[in-house]
Amino acid sequence: MTLPHRSAGYTLSQLQAEGTQRLTAAGIAPAEARAETRLLLSFSSGLSREEIHLRPNIILPGSVSEKFFALLSRRERREPLAYILGEREFYGLSFQVTPAVLIPRPETEFLVEAALTAVKERSAPRVADIGTGSGIIAITLAVRTPQATVFATDISPEALSVAQENARRHRVDNRIVFAEGDLLAPLYAYGPFDAIVSNPPYIAPEAIDTLETEVRDFEPRVALGIHPDPLHFYRRLAVEAPPLLLAGGMLAVEVGQGQAEDVASLWRGDGLTNVSTVRDYAGIERVVLGYNSGYQCPEL
Numbered sequence: 001m002t003l004p005h006r007s008a009g010y011t012l013s014q015l016q017a018e019g020t021q022r023l024t025a026a027g028i029a030p031a032e033a034r035a036e037t038r039l040l041l042s043f044s045s046g047l048s049r050e051e052i053h054l055r056p057n058i059i060l061p062g063s064v065s066e067k068f069f070a071l072l073s074r075r076e077r078r079e080p081l082a083y084i085l086g087e088r089e090f091y092g093l094s095f096q097v098t099p100a101v102l103i104p105r106p107e108t109e110f111l112v113e114a115a116l117t118a119v120k121e122r123s124a125p126r127v128a129d130i131g132t133g134s135g136i137i138a139i140t141l142a143v144r145t146p147q148a149t150v151f152a153t154d155i156s157p158e159a160l161s162v163a164q165e166n167a168r169r170h171r172v173d174n175r176i177v178f179a180e181g182d183l184l185a186p187l188y189a190y191g192p193f194d195a196i197v198s199n200p201p202y203i204a205p206e207a208i209d210t211l212e213t214e215v216r217d218f219e220p221r222v223a224l225g226i227h228p229d230p231l232h233f234y235r236r237l238a239v240e241a242p243p244l245l246l247a248g249g250m251l252a253v254e255v256g257q258g259q260a261e262d263v264a265s266l267w268r269g270d271g272l273t274n275v276s277t278v279r280d281y282a283g284i285e286r287v288v289l290g291y292n293s294g295y296q297c298p299e300l
Helices: 012-025 030-045 049-054 062-076 081-085 106-119 136-144 157-169 213-218 232-241 259-267
Strands: 087-090 093-096 126-130 151-156 176-180 192-197 245-254 273-279 285-291
Touching: 012 062, 030 062, 030 081, 030 232, 062 081, 081 087, 081 176, 087 106, 093 136, 093 157, 106 136, 106 192, 106 245, 106 273, 106 285, 126 136, 136 151, 136 157, 136 176, 136 232, 151 157, 157 176, 157 192, 192 232, 232 259, 259 273
Parallel strands: 126 151, 126 192, 151 176, 192 245
Antiparallel strands: 087 093, 245 285, 273 285
16 A cells, blocks of 8 residues: 555554555564554654554644655665664663664663673772763763763764763763773873773674665664774773773673674783673673773873
């Protein structure tokens, strides 16, 4: 079914059926297509998802239908829903997202949990988030740990702009220092830290073309992986992070599927202690963490 154009608009049920059919034809699973259509209808009309479900015979104005069809066309091209809506929830908080940043994923919550555990007993912890993107890690840590001061870096000024807006949204911008630069380079004047966390690019460039369309064609490649060695940033963090950690401070990172043992072995060889891994919801080793036992931050 393809609805004919008309200025009078359509009922919610007509638009729901049309959207579900078109998204399913575009390769989205039927249950997801129906749920996503409802989100697009809610965004277009200002009605809640409950209202859409309970009042299917409401006729929407033509202008609302046109807005819905424009958004639906974007999703048909497999543009990520988060970019279309401009938001994604993470750890119970809502974050602005744009094509300048990766879309938050649930598995990153395990990295946040590791950091929260590491600093929860400290009176005024200092935490660094390397490659902050939209700021989800830094901001969540600041929200959940009111006594913490957080430092967040990214090489992309566009990403930092999104992160700063998210920090203002959650009213923690006064406790987060944002700095543009490569990995830890902007933070040498701010150490030492109780914890350093990062979700760095870890996908080999040749593997990006095998990813689903939403990721391959829309998310920023620089944040997915541009180095031929997928472990490149983990190697650098193993060398560059310990001098900026307090004795007993934690380094924790998110890793790709199958990378955890390689990263853990690498870190043990570079002197981090009590190196361990954390599995995500799917049972995949998703976080690697280790502790600095001997280093002290140099005088800066």
